[in-house]
Amino acid sequence: MKNSNTENIDLGLNRSPSGIADEDVMVALLNMGGPKTNADVRAFQSRLFNDTRLIRFPLSKILQPLFAWALVTFRGKASEERYQLIGGGSPLFSSTQAQTEALRRELKKRGRGFSLTFSFNYSEPLPEQTIAETKQANKKYLLPLSMYPHYSSATTGSNLYYLKKAAEGIYPQLQFLPTPLYYLHPDYIQGFVDRVHEQLKPGESLDDFYLIFSAHGLPVYFIMEGDPYPNQIAQSVALVLNQLKRKDKWIVAYQSAVGPMKWMTPSTEGVLRALAKQGMTKVLVVPIAFVNDHIETLCEINMEYKEFALKEGIKDFRMSRALETHPGFIKALADVIEALLPKSEKFQVSGVKSPVNT
Amino acid sequence: MKNSNTENIDLGLNRSPSGIADEDVMVALLNMGGPKTNADVRAFQSRLFNDTRLIRFPLSKILQPLFAWALVTFRGKASEERYQLIGGGSPLFSSTQAQTEALRRELKKRGRGFSLTFSFNYSEPLPEQTIAETKQANKKYLLPLSMYPHYSSATTGSNLYYLKKAAEGIYPQLQFLPTPLYYLHPDYIQGFVDRVHEQLKPGESLDDFYLIFSAHGLPVYFIMEGDPYPNQIAQSVALVLNQLKRKDKWIVAYQSAVGPMKWMTPSTEGVLRALAKQGMTKVLVVPIAFVNDHIETLCEINMEYKEFALKEGIKDFRMSRALETHPGFIKALADVIEALLPKSEKFQVSGVKSPVNT
Known part of the structure; x- marks a missing residue:
């Protein structure tokens, strides 16, 4: 047998602290984001290409801003033309908004009282805005729900990194729940x-x-x-x-x-x-x-x-088209959230907290 | 778009030449093999460790025989002890023989007239023996059926390499059919x-x-x-x-x-x-x-x-135990063979070839 490091093995034992009240949880749908309109293309790309977690340019981190500037400058126009072809901007904002709404309805139908929002990495709502919103709403827990069904450090991992970094500065008390997986649902x-x-x-x-x-x-x-x-x-x-x-x-x-x-x-x-x-x-x-x-x-x-x-x-x-608000997809999302945070008997009456908090 | 090489893309279009008579096909179950008795351990390991397709020692191909000799010499005794623990040799020979028999019965039940054998890489029956047997039986086609369900160049790829090498020397007219996959069956x-x-x-x-x-x-x-x-x-x-x-x-x-x-x-x-x-x-x-x-x-x-x-x-x-002759496994093997070589109307009467060979 070879010696092996057990530190980084994800056993999928996504245990969350028990007895969490729905009212204390903000569910945030995560995506890289996209430029809402053509005017936002260069700002979006500049954030994207400057992210060394996502793109590592061959030479060094020091040259990253230069490469990013060159890419934005020389590819910017071509990108604007591509966004023009699909309607003058990325549909991601309205599409993710619709998914968030559909999931909110599904969870409400199941008697769950989570708050929901969505968060992008390189366009608004940026991680700092999401954390500020969560703090404002006085939530103790953030449940990150990636719109990248298959985990990569380049996507979900990067979203989490920037959210946690923003939380450190703005709201260090915030606790992050595990990211539920639904790619087999x-x-x-x-x-x-x-x-x-x-x-x-x-x-x-x-x-x-x-x-x-x-x-x-x-x-x-x-x-x-x-x-x-x-x-x-x-x-x-x-x-x-x-x-x-x-x-x-x-x-x-x-x-x-x-x-x-x-x-x-x-x-x-x-x-x-x-x-x-x-x-x-x-x-x-x-x-x-x-x-x-x-x-x-x-x-x-x-x-x-x-x-x-x-x-x-x-x-x-x-x-074939993307899932968008396909009812099965929305049901899968609600299922994995409920598997992570099963309905506590203490909190069954929606909106009314039990006085006993063990 | 980046330029891309299309040469090595396996599209899974396992088309075999049409109109192949069952009687012209030898199906060979493939495995690395194992020492039948304790006395065979060192010969088996010597073949295994000398295969640069399977094990690449860090320094160079020239030193491979030296490394292989050292491994066999210093690990040989420990290996013999391990084989002793499971009954004094590898059960692979009798186990693969039983699978071959079970598959032969299943195919016969379906009215198919293929011949069947099995072939190991590092113990008898060695690739040269399999090819000689196929030539002796006057078969035109070899259908390699790997007992490694998931393709790797280290296992199925190595088996195929040595079978083809043996065929070049012994029976160059032999045609190799594609290797059917059953890992999703x-x-x-x-x-x-x-x-x-x-x-x-x-x-x-x-x-x-x-x-x-x-x-x-x-x-x-x-x-x-x-x-x-x-x-x-x-x-x-x-x-x-x-x-x-x-x-x-x-x-x-x-x-x-x-x-x-x-x-x-x-x-x-x-x-x-x-x-x-x-x-x-x-x-x-x-x-x-x-x-x-x-x-x-x-x-x-x-x-x-x-x-x-x-x-x-x-x-x-x-x-949980290995599949061995589990009826579902044997059925899956028969199914993928039949998918590759659908029963030709010309050859429906078992053993009687159509005089017309288009």
């Missing part, structure tokens, strides 16, 4: 199955389509450092395939690679080219790790990869 | 579910046990080079969890690390130690990637890790 999976079926016209068979489960890629150093991201994606895909009773003609591929680092493979475009070469003419892209439609799906997949695929010889290129 | 999954339930006594609940899905680890360089091994294991695990309706208290861990290289994490022993620290007292280890019980399960898990776990404070340590 049957209703989350059913959401993707439904979205896939939505793309079929009456009489069409899914068997005729090759399925590309396209996830946002990462530089391989994230994987080397132990990100469970690709394994968790593989698991969601296995469950979708199982529900679809799908045996073959499918692959997991990674999109959105930029820069000189080595990224995860196979790439979505590489797969499209290989499929075209093999004479496959019908392709359905399932953005398995996206719960909101935004620039990566609406523009990158459904415009850029589509154009590329048609040029390579694919005749029929489709994309 | 519902009956293969059901096999593990059944094996897990077998460990429970009447009245016991699986919910009380933490589940460790323990797979044979690999040095991380295999993962860096694109082995789909961990993703495929994660997918099998997702389906087992789904069948067990299991939501928490589970992990995938990797066993059997040796040598100075960095291996995949978390390690099975690290997980055991972390669980003991957290006060978890009941553990069930599921050897998800083993279809035969051998030294890694019977000795390493069920004796060595067990002793370690009990010493660390785990009170109840159990291991």
Whole structure:
């Protein structure tokens, strides 16, 4: 046997302190965010490219601001044009707002009294605003609920890092609850199955389509450092395939690679080219790790990869839509919150706290 | 978009030449093998440690024979003792023979006329013997069926490499069919579910046990080079969890690390130690990637890790058994063979070939 470090093993024993009152908890839906309008593109990108937790430029941290400035300056215009194509800004704000509302309704229906908000990393509401709001509302606990279903230090990890950093400065008493995971939840999976079926016209068979489960890629150093991201994606895909009773003609591929680092493979475009070469003419892209439609799906997949695929010889290129407020997805979110914070008998009467606090 | 190489993308389009007669196909179950008796331990290990495709010693290929000699010499006695503990040799020969027989019966029941054999990498029947047998039997095609359900270049890839090398010398006309995959097959999954339930006594609940899905680890360089091994294991695990309706208290861990290289994490022993620290007292280890019980399960898990776990404070340590000839597993194998080689109408009458060969 080799010696092994037990410090960093996540055993999934997400025990939260018992006897937490719903009224003391702020649930925050987390996302990287996006520029609300075209005018916000450069400010958003500047925050994004300056985050060394997300993007590590090859030379050093000292040069990061320079690289970030160069990227914003030289790619800014192209990015603005891409956002213009999908309506002049990212739909993430209104989309996440709608998810938060849907989850609020679902939890209220279940008699739960949590407060809900959402928080972005690189656009408003920024982590500092979320923490200030939580302090203002006098909540003791923050329950971070990532809109990245598959854990990566680049996404959920970065969201948590900045929220905790903001809390240190603004509200150090705030306690962070564990981040619930829902990537194996049957209703989350059913959401993707439904979205896939939505793309079929009456009489069409899914068997005729090759399925590309396209996830946002990462530089391989994230994987080397132990990100469970690709394994968790593989698991969601296995469950979708199982529900679809799908045996073959499918692959997991990674999109959105930029820069000189080595990224995860196979790439979505590489797969499209290989499929075209093999004479496959019908392709359905399932953005398995996206719960909101935004620039990566609406523009990158459904415009850029589509154009590329048609040029390579694919005749029929489709994309299933993101989950958004799919009822199964919202139910899965409510379920994992309730699994973490089971209804305490002491607090069953909504809004009325028990006088006994053991 | 980044440029991408389409050469090495496995699209899973396992098309085999059409119109293949069952009588022209040899199905070979593949495994690394093991020493049949204690007297075979050193010869087996010498072959194993000299395989640079499996084990790459840190310095260079030139020193490989020296390292291999040292390992066999200094570890040989300890290995013999371990084999002694499980009955004086590896049960792999008789176990694989039984699986081959069970699959032969299943295929015959389905009216299929394939010939079947099995082939090991480091003990008899060696690749050269398998190829000679296939030539002798005048088969045109070899269908390699790996007893490693999750593809790795270290296991299935190595088996294929040596079989193809042997064929080049002995029988260059032999055509290799694709290796069918069954790690997502519902009956293969059901096999593990059944094996897990077998460990429970009447009245016991699986919910009380933490589940460790323990797979044979690999040095991380295999993962860096694109082995789909961990993703495929994660997918099998997702389906087992789904069948067990299991939501928490589970992990995938990797066993059997040796040598100075960095291996995949978390390690099975690290997980055991972390669980003991957290006060978890009941553990069930599921050897998800083993279809035969051998030294890694019977000795390493069920004796060595067990002793370690009990010493660390785990009170109840159990291991579910390998699939062996579980009917679901055998059915899954027959299904994937038939999916690759669907029954041709021309050859429906068993043993009678159509005179028309288009």
